Structures are given as C-alpha cells and as structure tokens.
Amino acid sequence: ISGWKDDDHRTHLYSYRFQFNICYYLLLPASSPDAGHSKPQQHILGSNKIKSNLTPHPNQQLTKMLEPVNIDAESLARLKEAVGSSSAFGGGGLFYFKSKEEQQSHTGLSNESMTCFLNSLMQNFYFSPLRARLYTSWSQCRSEEEKERNLILKSLVTLFATMELTKRASISTKALTNSFGWDASQRSNQSDIHELQTVLFDAINLPNIITELYEFKVQDNLDFTCPCGAINKRSKTQTVTDLQLGINPGNFEASLKDWESLEIMEGENGVECEKCKKKCDAKKYQCISSLPPILNLCLRRLEFDMTTLRRVRVSSSFSIPMAISIGTGLSTEGGEETKQKYDLTSVMVHSGTANGGHYYSYNRSTVAGDSTWVKCNDSITTTLSHEEMLSTLESLGTTVYMVVFVKCGFDEVCEVPEDLKETMEREEKEWGELRDIWNRKKEIVDLKITYGNGNRNGGAEVENISVKNTETLSDLLSYLCDKRNLETSNCRLRRYNFSKPGETFTGREDTGLEQLNINGSRSDLLFETKTDDEVFEDFFVDDLLINLLIVDCNVRKPAQLDFKLLTNPVIEGEEGVVYVQAQPFRKASTFSTMVETLKTKNGVGSPAIFYVDLEELKDMNSPILMDTPLSTSGLHLGSVLVYDNLTMKPSEVVKSYESFKNIITIKYNVPDSVGGEEKSVDIDKNLNLADLISSISDGLMDVSEPIYLRRTSKGHQIRSTSLSGEPLTLKKAGLIRSGSVHVAKGAGLGVNEYETVFYLRSKSNEAVLTCNINGDMTVNDVRELCFSKLGVELNIPTAKHLRCHDKPSNKLLRSTSKFSTTSAKKAESRQILLTPLTFSEEIPETSTVVNVKFLVYTLKSPKKPKVINSGTILPLPSSSIPSLLSTCSSRWGNKVPLNSTWSVAKSFKSIKDYSKLKWSTSGPIKDLRLLDSDTIILRAVENGSDTEEEEKENLTNSSPWRGNVAINRQVRKERGISIKKYEDGLRTESA
Secondary structure: OEEEEOOOOOEEEEOOOOEEEEOOOOOOOOOOOOOOOOOOOOOOOOOOOOOOOOOOOOOOOOOOOOOOOOOOHHHHHHHHHHHOOOOOOOHHHHHHOOEHHHHOOOOEEOOOOOOHHHHHHHHHHHOOOHHHHHHHHHHOOOOHHHHHHOHHHHHHHHHHHHHHHOOEOEEOOHHHHHHHOOOHHHHOOOOOHHHHHHHHHHHOOOHHHHHHHOOEEEEEEEEEEOOOOOEEEEEEEEEEOOEEEOOOOOEHHHHHHHHOOOEEEOHHHOEEOOOOOOEEOEEEEEEEEEOOOEEEEEEOOEEEEOOOOEEEEOOOOOEOOOEEEEEEOOHHHOOOOEEEEEEEEEEEEEEEEOOEEEEEEEEEOOOOOOOOEEEEEOOEEEEEOHHHHHHHHHHOOOOEEEEEEEEOOOOOOOOOOHHHHHHHHHHHHHHHHHHHHHHHHHOEEEEEEEOOOOOHHHOOOEEEEEEEOOOEHHHHHHHHHHHHOOOHHHEEEEEOOOOOOOOOOOOOOOOEOOOOOOOHHHOEEEEEEOOOOOOOOOOOOOOEEEEEEEEEOOOOOOOOHHHHHHHOOOOOOOOOEEEEEEEEEOOOOEHHHHHHHHHHOOOOOOEEEEEEEOOEEEEOOOHHHHOOEHHHOOHHHOOEEEEEOOOOOHHHHHHHHHHHHOEEEEEEEOOOOOOOOEEEEEEEOOOEHHHHHHHHHHHOOOOOOOEEEEOOOOOOEOOOEOOOOOEOEOOOOOOOOOEEEEEEEOOOOOOOEEEEEEEEOOEEEEEEEEEEEEOOOEHHHHHHHHHHHOHHHHOOOOOOEEEEEEOOOOEEOOOOOEHHHOOOOOOOEEEEEEEEEOOOOOOOOOOOEEEEEEEEEOOOOOOOOEEEEEEEEEEOOOOEHHHHHHHHHHHHHHHOOOOEEEEEEEOOOOOOOHHHOOOEOOOEHHHHOOOOOOEEEEEEEEOOOOOHHHHHHHHHHHOOOOOOHHHHHHHHHHOOOOHHHHHHHHHHHHO
C-alpha cells in the first residue's frame, strides 16, 4: 500500500484490491469566526446564478449545539502504530479490529501476499495433535534463553496460542515467516505445501515430536528361490513422514494396492544367486512395516509431460473416505495383517494449475465428541456439519492434494502454557483498548466545508470540522448558520464538486450523515446561500449533465461554425451564441420537458433541438421524438444544439452537418518563409489531391511556381494521380483526418513516374541523386542517366559499368528490365544502390544471381575462420554443385590456400554459428534451394586443419557432459569454444 498527500492535506491510499481516500485532521473544537469576518461570497456552479445581497439575521439562536469530538493524540498514535498509520482508519483497521464473534467461531490467518500454502498447513497443524506436543515441548524448555534460541518453535506456539485465545477474526503470520528468514519477496512467491511441510519438519529441530507422530517405516523386499535350492530374501527399511500415492486408481484402497504392487523380475532382468551365480526369477514389492499415529498422504497431482517437456497438473478425481483401515506386514505373502483404523481429520485442497493456484483446507474440530468441521480459507473460517462435510468431499475429488488421518483413539491433552496465556491476556487487553478507540473514531466524520464561490484555488474559505456521523444534516446546518448569524431558510449544504454541480439533499435534511454517505472521501460539503426571493435548484446524483449551445437565429444565421462549437466551445466574440455547461436534467424527463426548461430557465422563445449521437446530428423536433426519455436517447454522449427562432427546415440543418462531417483541416508550410510560417485550409475529404493543391496554391499568393506535396519535409512525395493517370482522392492518399503536409516547389510526379533516390555503395547512407524516373524506362536507360549526371560524384574515371541494386531488398536489376518492375513493393518512391565497376557485366535474364561470402580455415587459425564479404555476385551454373565449386575456385582461388577443400552452403540472416549450416560438395544446384539475391557461403578448409564443427565433435566425445559441470566449463573455456554455442550444439544433436 502506498500513499501521498495532496494540496488539501488529504492522504490517498491505493492497494491492489481496494481504494481508500482517507482524511486526517486534529480533532480539536472548532473555533468561532473572528468578529470582523467578511460576508461569505455566493457559489456559482453551472446554471446556478445566485445574487450576493444576503443580510445576516441579528437574533439568530442556536437550535442545537454540536459538541466537538475529541480523541487524544496519544491514543491515535497507539492506534496507528498497531495497525499501520497508512490504513488505521481504512481497510487495515477494519480488518485488524474485526472480531471472530461477528462472523465466525474460529480465528483465521491473513494472507501476507501469497502465503495461502503456509496458512493451510498451519491451520492443519492447529487442528492436529502436533499443537499439544509443541505446547509440551515449549513448557519443558528450561530457561528463557533456550526459548529464545528456538525461534521457529516460539513462533509456532505463539501463533497457535493466539489462534486459540484471541477474539480477533484473523491474525498475521509475519512473526512466523520472519523466524523462517523470509522477506517480503519470499512471501510473494507461492511454494508447494508438501515441500513446505517436509522442510518445516526438519527445521522444527525436535526429532522426538516428528518421529513419534509422523514417521513410519517402509520396507522394500526382494524374494527369490534358485533352482539350486538356495532361498534368498533381501529387504531394506527406510523411514518417511508421508506416503505418496498415485491418483489414477481413483480411491485410497486401489492406490495403496498399486503402491504395494508386486513386480516379477525374470529372464535378463532376473537376480543373480549368491550361491550358484546364476540369474533366477525374483519377486520385488514394498510394504508398510510400522504405522504412525498421524498418517500423511500426498497425492501425486504434479507430473512431468515428456511430450511437451512441461510440468502438468493431473485433474483426475480421487475419492476420500471418512475412515480407513490399513495393515502392516508382508501383505504379498498372504499372511494375516494387523489392521489399524484411522479417521479423516484434514483435507488440503489446491485449485489452479501446475504453475500456481490457491490452497485452503478442511479440518475436523479437536473438541471431544464434536463432529463438526472447519473450512479454513486464509482469514475466513466456516463451520460445517458432518453431513455437509460428506457432501463437500464428493465435490473435492479433482482438487484434493494432501489428506491427514489420525489413529482412532489417539488423543492429546491440549492446554496453552501459562506464560503464553499471560502474554495473550496483555495483548488482548491492549487490542480491546485500541478497538474501543477505533470504534469511537469510526463514529467521527471529518468534514471540509467550502464557503463563497466554491473555488478553493480562487480564495474560497474552507473550514474543517469533526462531528459524529449520527448527527443530521439539519443539525449541522443550524450549527454553521449560528456561527455566521444566518437564517437556515436561506442556507443549505450540498456535496462539493468544483467541476460540476454537487448532489443536493432535498427532503433528507433530517437524515444522519452516515446514512447520507457523507464520510471519508465523500465528506466535502458546499455551504450555499440565497436571498428570500430566490429558490434553490436541486441536483440528484443520477441526473444527466447536458451541455447546451444556444444560437439566436435573430442575431446570426445557422452556419457550420455552430457545429465546431459543439466540440470546442470557444464563444468569446461570437455574437448570438450562449454556451451553458453541465445543466442538470432528470433521467426520466423527455425532450418536451427540455423544451419547457429552455423556455422558462434559459429564456429561449421557440427552441429547435438537435443533438450529436455517434457523429450523427439528430433532429428531435417531431412530436414522436419529443416524448423520447433522455435516459434512453444516448444524450449523455454528446452536446445539444438549440436554435431559437429557426427559419430554415430542420432537415436542412442535418444536411449541413453531413457536409461539415467531411470537412478536414490541413496545415501546410509557406515555402521560403522566415520562421517556418504555417497556414491551414478546410477541404472536403472526398475531393481529389489536385483540389487540395489548388486550394493551397490560392493561399500562397506570393508563390508563382508549381508546387507539390510531401508527407513531411523529408518524407515521400504525395502522388496526385495513380500510375495509370487517374486522379487520387484525399482518402486514397491517407488524408482522411485533419493533419499537415509539406509544400515544395517544383513539378510533382507525373503518370507512371517514380521519385527515385540513388546511393553509392561506398556511401550507402548518403543520397547522391534524386529525380523522377518514368516506369517505362529500362535499367540500361537509368544507368546511362546516372552516368550523365554523376560523372563527378562517381570519382572513378575508369568506371565502365554501374551495377544497380534495389536498396531495400538488395535485388540485382537486370539491364533490360523495365524500371516499374524493379521493386516488389508498390511504393511511391524507389531507392537504388549503385556500384561502379571497372569491367562490363552482362547477366542473362533467366539466371539466378547470388551474393558470395567466404569462410576460410587455415593451419594458422583452425578454430576461428576468416570471414570475407566479397561484395560480388555470381550467376549460378545450371548443372551441379561441383561445377559451381569449380567456377568459384578458378575465380577466387587466390583468396584461399592452394591445398584447400571447397564446400558450399546457403546462408541465412544473422547467422553466427556456421557449423549449423548444411555444407555440400556434390549433388544438383537445386538441392541448395537458392532464390535470386540469396547469399551463399564458400567454405575453404586448408588440408590438415580442423574446422570448428570437428573441434566441437572431438570435445563432445572426449568430455562427458553429465560429469563435473565446473570442470567441463573450464575445459570449454580453455579450448576457446563458446559455452552457449556448445550447449546449443548439444541440444541440437540430442534433438
């Protein structure tokens, strides 16, 4: 929970479940105003127009004096320290001072973020014989030092004693988790309840308790008779504190039988006889050899799915009996077993998934002869009868997780140690005193009364007063009027809300403040006054607040300007226009009622009503629509336009609005202006771009040259016609809302023209030429154009040829291709990358062209290859991979050692581990699945050197991965191989 204080000194609190706005003030007697106090100003909100000619009554008598409520500061400090100052009078206090007699008979445990698993286990321990044993161990501690040393034991017995003796509805477990060494982050991480129980049994550090109550022995047996006559019996006994059973059998008896199931080991799986050394058939089984008083059963709800490689939750149903009989001994031999009876005492439930969920428990009452059960869900406890628990068990089949049985007749005398009783008595006395203070504080409401015009930022007087919430509004008004010597008939209190009219309490003046919901964040009130000849207006909390734009048609004719004022009511200087903000209307009223209100209250003689509903102007002047309720018309979604003395037909007003909806405002710059001057033009969005250019030209009187438009100053040029010459509308150009464009001088794009930007490969981020290119030109024509205009920029006198690539896709442009087909994207502009060559280059149209990269392994660097980006392209031969390698070897053999072995692979983007590529030395070219402008990698390995792939394979074979992890990491580090690459490689090979 966090909090802060605003300018009015109100503390605002936010938590993840609740929101509280709490006011704190010193609870002191309200002082009387000074003798020279000025007359209060009047409040004006919305349509409330109240004059300020109020005269105080000289002989006003106090009808009822409100006694100031006072709680000493020391008591408030104690209260805030116990609960937490940020939530003492909000949700924290409400939770802390709740008594279990109010709603439940047992004390619950509060959830400290995500500690439901801990709460369920502690509540299970509380209702089990373990509580009595812990009390006994605590009483047997010889000294206070010994008690203080065993923090966990101290926290457990204190928690159980508090749950048993307190009157609180729920208590915290922070003292217990602090003894575990948990911090806030650990309390926010949910753990498994079975794992917590196992760890806690070890941490209690009292082995005699756990051994005597929970431990039982499980015996693993292996029996076989050899043909040689030797009889062999082997057994191994282990001690456990719980029995883990499978769920799929569906019930306890079947699951236990499955756990004890007999396994026959025969053939190659047989057991070797110690006498004759031959393998013979054997029986393998397990059984329980001794049983504890408390039998813990855990169902295997969580399993690992080998298909998805994820942990999953088993949701199969499992039936839980109220009592069981379980035997000890070697049941598989068919001998008599010693059966012991156990009664069900606790069921722990988990609802959710394998990654998280919620824990709660059902526990049987520990009172002798009492057959009731208690559902413990964190801080909430509910009592169930025996019959209700039987019904509940049937519905818990898919969520039950842990079950506890106690041996019939086993009981422990449970009595709280005397020192814990004394401690609890002191704490309960302190809690009772604080609860009394809190109850008294709950009856107090801290009011903030605003006088004058209601504008606190404009100097309105504000008074703080604390009264009991049982006081009536009329008593409070009488008290305030007496302090100012005013008549109560000309004053009233209403809710304070500066942005809109506050709720009035007409007819409810004799109701208590608590019943009027005047408390907490809703304790701000406005003190309003009037004269004898004025009447207070009422505003109810469910009233509709409607904005009215009233236009007098005798002064001005209806225009589209009126529609703009609906959304942007700036009416300064607009003659004949009145804007009324947030005028209240009852939801049950109709448009006919609105007409009468406009006539009587707003002075409109002959109103015609229109309102905007989802961008549609509705004419509400027909007799049928006049009877439409305001609450069902959707009126709150927009403002109402009122024409007084309208001369034109209402249908013409609606038609005018339809035209107004299509008007958008386009801002544009003035070319060559000082300071970046801007202008704007209003235009119908259904018109063409040519119309927009014409309108902008008309606004640029000083510009005589042709103009064209861009998205931004450096953005794409906006084409005014399609490639085929058809005019483009503003909608197709993407100008469907108000926005801005950039105006540039010059001729725009013509039919089938593209704005083209040229770059040199040596300066790929710097444009060297921008011009409009006709789409019917060939790439050769474009190349000649670049030669003629870029002779100096090329700066390569020996250049005989320009290789052209589409810059975004790096696609090579064939010489005879049309320029319009050079890009896969239908863009308004093109980007061409130029590479000057010292030789001529003719590439057939049908050949596939690829980019080439080299990967060279030498004897000097057998592990780390040398990567060479050749920047060249290669038309692929149509035959086989050997012919490709032969061509590459003859062309680039000088880049690699002479005695090298060549191979080729198709490259991918952002490839880093070249060993993952599929290298080829034979086969047809089509096996590489190459497309135009793909990249191939030529790998040249000098004979006698190991590639990185071979080095990794040698390391994998010589160093077992599942050995010493630290040693393997050191080996990989010394051999210079990345740990991540090594692990990725192993995962790939394993897959």
